[in-house]
Amino acid sequence: MARTFRISRRRALTLAGVTAAAGAGAGVAAGRATPEATASPADPDVLSYPFHGEHQAGITTPAQDRLHFAAFDVDDISREELIGLLKDWTAAAARMSQGGSAGDFAPDAGPYEAPPEDTGEAMGLGPTGLTITFGFGPTLFTTADGTDRFGIADRRPQVLTELPTFAGDMLEERISGGDLCIQACADDPQVAVHAVRNLSRIAFGRASLRYSQLGFGRTSSTSTAQVTPRNLFGFKDGTANVKAEDPAAVDEHVWVAEGDDQAWMAGGSYLVSRKVRMNVEPWDRTRLSEQERSIGRTKGTGAPLSGGDEFTAPDFAMPGSGGRPIIAEQSHVRLAHPDSNGGARMLRRGYNYVDGNDDLGRLDAGLFFICFQRDPERSFIPVQTSLAGSDILNEYIRHVGSGIFAVPGGATEGSYVGARLFEA
Amino acid sequence: MARTFRISRRRALTLAGVTAAAGAGAGVAAGRATPEATASPADPDVLSYPFHGEHQAGITTPAQDRLHFAAFDVDDISREELIGLLKDWTAAAARMSQGGSAGDFAPDAGPYEAPPEDTGEAMGLGPTGLTITFGFGPTLFTTADGTDRFGIADRRPQVLTELPTFAGDMLEERISGGDLCIQACADDPQVAVHAVRNLSRIAFGRASLRYSQLGFGRTSSTSTAQVTPRNLFGFKDGTANVKAEDPAAVDEHVWVAEGDDQAWMAGGSYLVSRKVRMNVEPWDRTRLSEQERSIGRTKGTGAPLSGGDEFTAPDFAMPGSGGRPIIAEQSHVRLAHPDSNGGARMLRRGYNYVDGNDDLGRLDAGLFFICFQRDPERSFIPVQTSLAGSDILNEYIRHVGSGIFAVPGGATEGSYVGARLFEA
Numbered sequence: 085m086a087r088t089f090r091i092s093r094r095r096a097l098t099l100a101g102v103t104a105a106a107g108a109g110a111g112v113a114a115g116r117a118t119p120e121a122t123a124s125p126a127d128p129d130v131l132s133y134p135f136h137g138e139h140q141a142g143i144t145t146p147a148q149d150r151l152h153f154a155a156f157d158v159d160d161i162s163r164e165e166l167i168g169l170l171k172d173w174t175a176a177a178a179r180m181s182q183g184g185s186a187g188d189f190a191p192d193a194g195p196y197e198a199p200p201e202d203t204g205e206a207m208g209l210g211p212t213g214l215t216i217t218f219g220f221g222p223t224l225f226t227t228a229d230g231t232d233r234f235g236i237a238d239r240r241p242q243v244l245t246e247l248p249t250f251a252g253d254m255l256e257e258r259i260s261g262g263d264l265c266i267q268a269c270a271d272d273p274q275v276a277v278h279a280v281r282n283l284s285r286i287a288f289g290r291a292s293l294r295y296s297q298l299g300f301g302r303t304s305s306t307s308t309a310q311v312t313p314r315n316l317f318g319f320k321d322g323t324a325n326v327k328a329e330d331p332a333a334v335d336e337h338v339w340v341a342e343g344d345d346q347a348w349m350a351g352g353s354y355l356v357s358r359k360v361r362m363n364v365e366p367w368d369r370t371r372l373s374e375q376e377r378s379i380g381r382t383k384g385t386g387a388p389l390s391g392g393d394e395f396t397a398p399d400f401a402m403p404g405s406g407g408r409p410i411i412a413e414q415s416h417v418r419l420a421h422p423d424s425n426g427g428a429r430m431l432r433r434g435y436n437y438v439d440g441n442d443d444l445g446r447l448d449a450g451l452f453f454i455c456f457q458r459d460p461e462r463s464f465i466p467v468q469t470s471l472a473g474s475d476i477l478n479e480y481i482r483h484v485g486s487g488i489f490a491v492p493g494g495a496t497e498g499s500y501v502g503a504r505l506f507e508a
Numbered sequence: 509m510a511r512t513f514r515i516s517r518r519r520a521l522t523l524a525g526v527t528a529a530a531g532a533g534a535g536v537a538a539g540r541a542t543p544e545a546t547a548s549p550a551d552p553d554v555l556s557y558p559f560h561g562e563h564q565a566g567i568t569t570p571a572q573d574r575l576h577f578a579a580f581d582v583d584d585i586s587r588e589e590l591i592g593l594l595k596d597w598t599a600a601a602a603r604m605s606q607g608g609s610a611g612d613f614a615p616d617a618g619p620y621e622a623p624p625e626d627t628g629e630a631m632g633l634g635p636t637g638l639t640i641t642f643g644f645g646p647t648l649f650t651t652a653d654g655t656d657r658f659g660i661a662d663r664r665p666q667v668l669t670e671l672p673t674f675a676g677d678m679l680e681e682r683i684s685g686g687d688l689c690i691q692a693c694a695d696d697p698q699v700a701v702h703a704v705r706n707l708s709r710i711a712f713g714r715a716s717l718r719y720s721q722l723g724f725g726r727t728s729s730t731s732t733a734q735v736t737p738r739n740l741f742g743f744k745d746g747t748a749n750v751k752a753e754d755p756a757a758v759d760e761h762v763w764v765a766e767g768d769d770q771a772w773m774a775g776g777s778y779l780v781s782r783k784v785r786m787n788v789e790p791w792d793r794t795r796l797s798e799q800e801r802s803i804g805r806t807k808g809t810g811a812p813l814s815g816g817d818e819f820t821a822p823d824f825a826m827p828g829s830g831g832r833p834i835i836a837e838q839s840h841v842r843l844a845h846p847d848s849n850g851g852a853r854m855l856r857r858g859y860n861y862v863d864g865n866d867d868l869g870r871l872d873a874g875l876f877f878i879c880f881q882r883d884p885e886r887s888f889i890p891v892q893t894s895l896a897g898s899d900i901l902n903e904y905i906r907h908v909g910s911g912i913f914a915v916p917g918g919a920t921e922g923s924y925v926g927a928r929l930f931e932a
Contacts (some may be wrong), residue, residue, distance in 0.1 A: 150697075152862070157869075191742060192808025196797045203792050204742020204807055205725070205860075208735065258867070273574075273697075274725035274738075277862050281740075281871060285792050292869035298722075298862055301629075301698035311632065314698075316705075318615060318628020368627050368709050373620045383628055384616025436629075438576070438701050438722055439863065443682070445581075445716035447705060 128271055129210030135178040137494040138351050139339065140501065142215030143431065143456050144328040146307040148269040151299035151435040152276040153357065153452065154284065155262025155487060156291040158224065163234045167506055169290045173218065173266075173283055174500035183211035186282035203285065206278035214270040216279055218501045219355050219489025222246060224263040239505055241345045243354065243461050244490045250472035250483070259295045259359060259485035267355070267454065269433075273298065295485070297359065299435025299452045306433060312386060312394060316362050316436050316449050317480070319379050320386035323394055324421070326431040337429045340458050348504035351493025353456040356464045359437075359485030362450040367480045378476040380415030388417060414474045425467050430457040450481070460488065552695055553634030559602040561918040562775050563763065564925065566639030567855065567880050568752040570731040572693040575723035575859040576700040577781065577876065578708065579686025579911060580715040582648065587658045591930055593714045597642065597690075597707055598924035607635035610706035627709065630702035638694040640703055642925045643779050643913025646670060648687040663929055665769045667778060667885050668914045674896035674907065683719045683783060683909035691779070691878065693857075697722065719909070721783065723859025723876045730857060736810060736818060740786050740860050740873050741904070743803050744810035747818055748845070750855040761853040764882050772928035775917025777880040780888045783861075783909030786874040791904045802900040804839030812841060838898045849891050854881040874905070884912065 133141045158166060176186045187201025194200055225240035227233060246261075268279040277298070284293050305312050305322060308329045315321040326333050335341070342350045367375070372383060380398065381388050388398035389411050400418055404410030411418055422429050434453040441447050457463040472478070495501045557565045582590060600610045611625025618624055649664035651657060670685075692703040701722070708717050729736050729746060732753045739745040750757050759765075766774045791799070796807060804822065805812055812822035813835050824842055828834030835842055846853050858877040865871050881887040896902070919925045 190808075191796060191799075192806075194796065197795050199793050200742075200796050200799075200807070202742075203740075203788070205738045205740055207738060207742065207808070272725070274860065277724075277740075277860075277873075281788065281792075281873075284869075284871070285789070288789075288793075293865050293871070294869065296862075296865050296871070298864070300701075301696070314629045314631060316627075316629055316701075318624075318626075318631065364627070364705065365709070365712075368705075369623050369712075371621050372615060372618065372624050375615075375624075382616075383624070384614075384631070436698065436701075438720075440722070441717045441720050445708075445718065447708070447717070447720070449701075449705075 127210070129212055130183070131213040131271070132182050132211040133213065133215055135181045135216075135495075136497045140215075140217045140352075140491060140494045141181065142217035142267055142269055143338065143353055143433070143491070144306060144334055145213075145215050145269070146310055146328070147305060147433055148213045148215070149271045149300065150269065150273040150276050151452065151454075152268045152273070152280045152296065153299070153454070154266045154268075154280045154296040155221070155294045156264040156266070156284075156287060157294045158233075158263040158291045159289065161290050163236075163506070165290055166234050167500075169287060170218075170502050171500040172286050174495055176282060176286055177216040177218075177279070177501075178495075180206075180279050180282065181211060181214045181216055183214075186278075186286065203278065203282055205281075206275050209272060209275055209278075212270045212272040212275045214268065214275050214279060216283070217267040217269075217355075217491060219265040219267070219491040220244075220502065220505070221262045221264065221487065221489050223261065236505060239346055239348060241349055241490055243345065243459055244488065247356070247460075247486055247488055248465065248469075250468050252472055252478055252483070253486075254482050254484055255486050256484050259297075260487060262294045262487055262489070264291060265355065265357070265487060265489045273300070297437060297452050297485075299437045301436045306431060315451055316364055316438075317367055317375070317379070319375075319381060319383055320394060321434075322432050323381075323386060324429075326429050333429065334431070337458055337463065338431050338456055344458065348502075348507070349490060349492060353431075353458065353491045354460050355487075355489045355491050356453075356455050356457070356460055357485070357487040357489075358453040358468075358483050360451045360453055361448070361482045361484050363446070363480045363482070364449055365446050370480075377412050378415060378480075380411045380417030389415075412476065414476050416471070416475055416477050419470045419475050420467055425470060426462075428463040428467055430455040430463040430467075456491070551634070553636055554607070555637040555695070556606050556635040557637065557639055559605045559640075559919075560921050564639075564641045564776075564915060564918045565605065566641035566691055566693055567762065567777055567857070567915070568730060568758055569637075569639050569693070570734055570752070571729060571857055572637045572639070573695045573724065574693065574697040574700050575876065575878075576692045576697070576704045576720065577723070577878070578690045578692075578704045578720040579645070579718045580688040580690070580708075580711060581718045582657075582687040582715045583713065585714050587660075587930070589714055590658055591924075593711060594642075594926050595924040596710050598919050600706060600710055601640040601642075601703070601925075602919075604630075604703050604706070605635060605638045605640055607638075610702075610710065627702065627706055629705075630699050633696060633699055633702075636694045636696040636699045638692065638699050638703060640707070641691040641693075641779075641915060643689040643691070643915040644668075644926065644929070645686045645688065645911065645913050647685065660929060663770055663772060665773055665914055667769065667883055668912065671780070671884075671910055671912055672889065672893075674892050676896055676902055676907070677910075678906050678908055679910050680908050683721075684911060686718045686911055686913070688715060689779065689781070689911060689913045697724070721861060721876050721909075723861045725860045730855060739875055740788055740862075741791055741799070741803070743799075743805060743807055744818060745858075745875075746856050747805075747810060748853075750853050757853065758855070761882055761887065762855050762880055768882065772926075772931070773914060773916060777855075777882065777915045778884050779911075779913045779915050780877075780879050780881070780884055781909070781911040781913075782877040782892075782907050784875045784877055785872070785906045785908050787870070787904045787906070788873055789870050794904075801836050802839060802904075804835045804841030813839075836900065838900050840895070840899055840901050843894045843899050844891055849894060850886075852887040852891055854879040854887040854891075880915070
């Protein structure tokens with residue numbers, strides 16, 4: 085099922101010479117110039133990131149504005165069929181991330197008496213910064229009853245195991261877990277949806293969609309060039325995030341190094357996802373003082389309550405009224421801060437979501453939290469343990485979905501994502 | 509509960525002199541210049557449309573990229589309280605559509621010991637073309653048991669009545685109907701969500717959210733300057749839409765005229781919404797020839813099967829193979845065409861949606877169809893009757909939600925949306 089790389093005429097018109105450097109997003113390099121390429125580098129529609137490289141795109145890539153996240157269950161197939169799926173996914177993802185169609189037979193360039201190999205709704209749209217990131221869940225390695233489905237049980241990284249149950253967890257099974265995950269991010273939701281839909285189509289008979297989630301308004305900046313966005317509590321979120329411009333921090337906290345654990349994970353990372361429902365209506369009826377006390381920052385500028393501006397380090401020792409610290413001990417900023425967690429940091433890349441409303445007329449809204457880290461046992465797990473235990477915010481939030489995935493390093497051209505996992 | 513108009517310092521920085529002419533979107537006029545205004549007119553973040561005028565914005569306004577639609581049930585309140593709600597909504601909508609906060613007490617400019625009058629997640633974002641359009645459902649005038657709740661039963665327009673049941677309808681009560689509706693459209697989903705959330709907050713105790721729907725990738729262009737977008741079947745949709753640049757067609761098909769029916773509806777329009785679930789997986793496994801036969805257009809360019817380009821008029825008489833017309837008699841384009849419906853036209857303004865997936869791993873996706881018209885009995889109802897009866901597409905779609913709303917004319921400054929309905 086190898087697919088040759090062919091760009092449809094129509095899509096070639098929209099491809100232009102804008103390709104940001106992978107990961108760092110620091111520069112704009114020349115892309116595949118075509119004779120028809122006319123768009124200016126300032127056109128966000130033609131922004132594209134390289135698919136191949138040491139790391140998968142979509143981690144340190146400057147966070148795009150829209151998310152379509154999907155988790156899949158693998159059907160009862162063989163190891164070879166699983167490898168075939170990963171090869172097909174890799175080929176399609178590489179094409180789509182450059183603005184191409186998912187398969188050879190786009191609706192305007194294929195046999196008339198067969199289904200098109202691309203569903204068509206992204207025709208005429210540019211890549212709009214699309215990245216597609218693949219991950220492997222613990223159940224891909226060993227099923228609940230201990231079966232080694234694909235002969236990779238002995239290659240499961242030690243840390244790739246179900247997350248512990250945290251205080252207050254109200255997880256729903258049907259929106260948790262998954263054998264495989266795809267994180268598709270783009271600046272146009274139709275492009276991200278098109279990617280997940282076509283990868284789901286390609287998986288037909290081999291893997292099926294378990295759950296999927298749309299998100300918008302990235303809640304964390306992953307580049308110093310980005311403004312810190314706001315979550316649905318109206319606060320800036322992710323000010324102290326690991327940023328792409330700090331390669332030492334990225335290497336220390338995000339990428340798995342050779343020798344960390346399984347060799348095939350070098351250059352990869354671990355993705356933890358948490359669907360966090362926010363009870364926005366009670367929050368909206370809470371006094372500003374209480375909101376700021378819960379977060380530990382001002383709502384307007386995002387400065388810590390100890391003063392300064394958004395990027396001033398919080399002073400947890402500064403006394404407030406009654407001799408207690410001005411930044412409450414159970415505030416979110418304090419509990420989540422690296423200083424409270426042995427220096428633990430992670431790269432957060434979450435998105436806001438609104439899934440309509442519930443039967444009581446309350447918005448079904450919140451945060452689809454995603455983070456990447458070198459070792460969840462040293463970053464997400466201790467931080468979440470601390471938050472789950474005493475964060476004032478817990479009154480207003482509820483964790484309803486959860487996932488953990490090993491995200492392997494990037495594929496080289498001609499290979500596929502996860503190849504090292506299956507090599508002898 | 510009158511609110512004075514005050515722009516927070518922070519928001520003033522993002523307001524700039526870009527205000528497109530209401531409705532037509534034909535020009536860019538000078539907005540409220542502030543000393544701090546620095547953004548260039550090319551910045552889509554600061555695009556704004558006037559709120560006040562003869563017609564409500566959000567109808568002939570060039571379709572923005574994102575939708576948050578919400579329907580409300582009015583609580584057991586008095587006529588005066590309902591009028592109070594409409595006044596409060598009007599004031600907040602006017603402010604937000606210009607990039608302002610929902611109320612006076614934004615998080616950075618209000619009393620510390622009270623809840624902010626704006627939830628904050630749009631702070632730092634521009635208006636991004638936000639329009640907020642209000643409508644009144646039939647049940648606002650007369651409840652199912654015939655009660656005249658607000659003394660307006662005799663002002664219900666004749667055509668504002670529950671839609672007939674169409675063949676194949678599988679409507680869900682909980683996502684249909686509503687006493688009031690709000691259509692919020694913007695180019696940034698966080699801005700549209702912020703608008704609905706704050707209007708919902710303002711309604712607390714007076715009206716409650718019945719259902720809400722997010723959409724993206726507008727499926728109809730309402731201006732000749734816009735490219736025709738694609739629906740989730742991958743086809744261009746709405747090529748023959750009523751466009752703002754054709755004022756004669758807009759007057760004939762969209763705006764209610766003086767003398768049409770109830771005087772208070774002059775300058776208004778009727779909104780019909782239909783949530784149309786699309787079975788994308790079977791569609792994606794259908795041959796291209798069958799897809800194009802169902803639609804009556806080519807998938808690539810959108811040209812009718814009788815030839816030409818997207819904007820060529822379809823030739824329904826042109827013979828195809830076997831002596832039958834080349835554009836099938838039961839194709840979507842033919843059944844929906846004005847020539848097949850006594851010249852009926854409407855202004856379509858729908859959006860694609862993806863609400864995750866169902867338990868069988870199928871994308872819960874489709875079209876949130878919205879159209880505006882002068883008289884639904886002469887446009888939407890006959891067209892949908894014809895489509896519901898024989899459209900080949902019915903194999904792949906299912907209507908699951910429905911609504912009809914009277915959208916009054918625009919408010920003048922100092923007044924409120926719907927004021928004429930309540931005047932003596």
